[in-house]
Amino acid sequence: GNSVTQMEGPVTLSEEAFLTINCTYTATGYPSLFWYVQYPGEGLQLLLKATKADDKGSNKGFEATYRKETTSFHLEKGSVQVSDSAVYFCALRSPEGGSEKLVFGKGMKLTVNP
């Protein structure tokens, strides 16, 4: 079946540090890949997405590239801010077996200190 494996953390960084959150997946067919962010006390927000191999999603300084050869979709940001403190979820949606389902990784809590 489809699955997502991501770094679980928690991770604490200083402001302006470089961030990488690893995400790998297992899926049939050609899934679409997503990063969602959940700020404290809120719902999930779509951060970025990529729908085919070698696509790069980007938003708010975050980037992730769909790597089919390594089945990965790692999230990166060059300089984190205190406001980036949140839980980050990697997710996939596969066209096979019912595309309604979004399969999530376990999430990674990031804390950024000033």
Next chain:
Amino acid sequence: DTEVTQTPKHLVMGMTNKKSLKCEQHMGHRAMYWYKQKAKKPPELMFVYSYEKLSINESVPSRFSPECPNSSLLNLHLHALQPEDSALYLCASSQRGIPSSYEQYFGPGTRLTVT
């Protein structure tokens, strides 16, 4: 407008109460979802409605009863809940169709506490 709204924001209910959660979207999305999220866990899918019809029920106990009265509204009726049902309940919506690229838009959630 890419907003999904949910009411109430917080709900405390006893095990014998009946209450309802409400979700609304005006993006023309024809797929709507209910998720349950426990602390420090990813959301777990409960129900999916597609074109106002229930298409997926992830073996959810019958004390949770979903309803989709029209294409913009989704309700979750609660009855005889257990304390372990305390969680954040998230609603989401997306376009409906073959492409799996359609992202889901989430509401802010209802924080439910069962006493």
